[in-house]
Amino acid sequence: MEYEKERGFQITFMPGGVTATAAPGSSAADAAAAAGVRIGRHCGGAGVCGKCRVAVKDRDEDPFGPLTETEKKLLTQEEIERGLRLSCCAPIVKNGRVYVVDGAESEGHSILEGFYSGIEEWGEREGFGVAADIGTTTVVCYLLDLRGRRAIDRASFLNPQVPFGDDVISRIAYSSSSNAALRRVQRSLAEEMGKNIRAMAERSGVPRGEIKELVIAGNTVMEHLFAGVSPESIGHSPYSPQFLLKDPFRASDIGMNINERCVVKMLPNVAGYVGADIVAGVAAVGMDVDDKMRLFVDIGTNNEIVIGNGGGMFCCATAAGPALEGARIQYGMRAAEGAIERVFLDNGELACGTIGGGAPAGLCGSGLIDAVALLLDEGVINAGGRFEYPEKCLDGRFAKRLGRDKKGMVRLLLTDEKNPVYLTQKDIREVQLAVGAVKVGTEVMLERAGTTEDGIAEVCLAGAFGNNINVESAVRVGLIPDVSRGKILGVKNSSGLGACMSLASPGFYERTKEAAKKMSYVELSTLPDFQKRFLKAMSF
Known part of the structure; x- marks a missing residue:
């Protein structure tokens, strides 16, 4: 021994x-x-x-x-x-x-790959390239024929770093624990991306030697980890990254087996928690050059908010993602097969829709917001976020579903008892924390821009969560402003679109640098009245 x-x-x-x-x-x-x-x-x-x-x-x-x-x-x-x-x-x-028992597998996950518009800007270029949107949870790679001016293939997968931590905070902690841990996290992503890029090239009949460039759009932490740079400094005040814009380098320098000539270009970051994925999205929708006032919201593992136009923009980040992507929710899970993605009334009775249409396995973010919004409307949850006591509920549709767990916590059965998925009182509190943070961020951004909700010409919802959520449910709980629905636009994978446009056009790539300079970052936690605002915003 x-x-x-x-x-x-x-x-x-x-x-x-x-x-x-x-x-x-x-x-x-x-x-x-x-x-x-x-x-x-x-x-x-x-x-x-x-x-x-x-x-x-x-x-x-x-x-x-x-x-x-x-x-x-x-x-x-x-x-x-x-x-x-x-x-x-x-x-x-x-x-x-x-x-x-609880594996972190790629199969069955719903990953947002599509764009809301085509790649509209192309330069005079030869050969092929790859644009990659590296998210905390998912990665999407696009293979472009630069001379032919077309996207010819794409590949998506769960970020292989997920087993080292679901969110950026936990991933910072793990990768900062030792040099070996940092290398392990970096290598896992480089190898998985390299494998997918080689597979795309083989499927498309593209010689790997012709892939000349790889453009990366990711949040600040993901860009650090991809490049093998410790993000430790981002994990504590003043949350300063080691770089905002890293000089181009060869893919082979970080262990990506594509070819010796392939150069990596990473798009610019703004701050520790507003990264190149947001810069890419802002540029892709034209916020950095247009006159109209837009509110850009990306609700994912991290939540970022940008407001402004070509004259200047303000941005901030809030911690909304953990609850909305399954963490801290008792029956929570990512948007994968079996996840409840919709909760609605069917002939007056509570009903659920799952990804893939099979038996429910858990509750993903869109289903969670649907459930809370519906129960608020039906009076089963009050404005303070408290469940009606099971003993006092007079609505037969919900009284039969309300109960308590072995510890006495109130919970509501969303499904049948054969495949039970519950929404608990603690889950609602987690939603309040997430929504409260987003509401404060939006409120502060409007103030900094000197406008109100009525002054917003367009609300751009980016990312997988924003493009799969029921807009009415999101408005009901307070995740997005209650503006005319015609102003709310789902811009799908705007980060991936911005990365592709940066690869396709050297001019657009340079424009992302200017866009980043126009974005003024606001650290919400340093506001003197932040706690007061936050507590107020937690009410539905």
């Missing part, structure tokens, strides 16, 4: 049969990440989501020490009896074998 302690314990992850070496007392999540085993880390290992479960099926092969207080809190008695543990905090004390 002493020898094993010195060299580390061997833990095998099933069903893949991958064996990792773990230091005594370390977590299974860290051992899995080091070995390339994909386990969900919705809260980045903070021990609050309970969605990184592994199972011990043979007690003789149990590698863990006693249950931690966090596990006792987050796991049900039934789960404990079934041998389930939380990989983020169960301590490894000996060799063993575990089965991954």
Whole structure:
């Protein structure tokens, strides 16, 4: 045993049969990440989501020490009896074998690839290139024929860094823990992107040697991690990135096996939490050159808001994504097959629609907002975000669905009891936190621009969440302003469009640099009345 302690314990992850070496007392999540085993880390290992479960099926092969207080809190008695543990905090004390329950897989995820308009600006160029939109959760790559002025293929996948943390904060924490961790995070993305680019080239009959350029649009943290630069400084005040615009470099410098001549160009960032993905989107919709006042909102893993026009823009970032992408929601999940994406009344009765049309497996962001909006309208949730007490509910449609869990928390059954998915009181509080942050951001942006909601000519909704959400539900809960619906425009993957236009046209690429300079960043947390604003904004 002493020898094993010195060299580390061997833990095998099933069903893949991958064996990792773990230091005594370390977590299974860290051992899995080091070995390339994909386990969900919705809260980045903070021990609050309970969605990184592994199972011990043979007690003789149990590698863990006693249950931690966090596990006792987050796991049900039934789960404990079934041998389930939380990989983020169960301590490894000996060799063993575990089965991954909550994997982080790419298959079945709904990824936004399309543009709201075509690539309208092309320069005189030869050869081929790739434009990539690197999101915290998903990545989309587009292969362009530069001479022929057309997009010929695209590939999308779950960001392989997700097992190291679902959001940018947890990913900063992991990648900053050691040089080895940073290399691991960087390498995972570079290798996956390289594999997808090579696959696109092969499908399209494009020689890899003809791919001359790779243009990247990502948030500031993703650009740092892609380039192998530590984002640690972004994780604490004053949230300063190591670079806003990085000089071009060769793809081979970061381990991307495309060809030796392929050059990487990354679009400019504005601040630690307003990145090149937003700059690309702003330029793609023309905010940086047009006269009309637009409000650009990207609600995703991070939430960014921009307001303005060609004369100047203000921007900010808020932490809305964790709740809206499944983290901290008891039955929350990403927009993948089986996720409830719509909640509505069908002949007066509560009904749900799932991605893929199959049995419900959980609740994604659009379904979550639908559910809260509907229950607000029906009086089951009040303006303060509190559920009607089950004992006092007089509406038969919902009284039969309202109840309490074993800890006494009020919850409502959204589905049938065969495939139960509940909305809990705690879930509603998480939605209030997310919505409150977005409402404050929008309010401050309007003030800085010297306008009101009536002065907005267009609200541009970017990203997967913004383009899949029910607009009426989003307005009802306060995620977007209550303006004329004709002013609300879904601009789909505007980041990817901006990246493609930057690849297609050197002039547009230069324009993104000017667009970034026109964007004045506002750090909301430093506002003297931020807490007062936030508490007020949490009411529906």
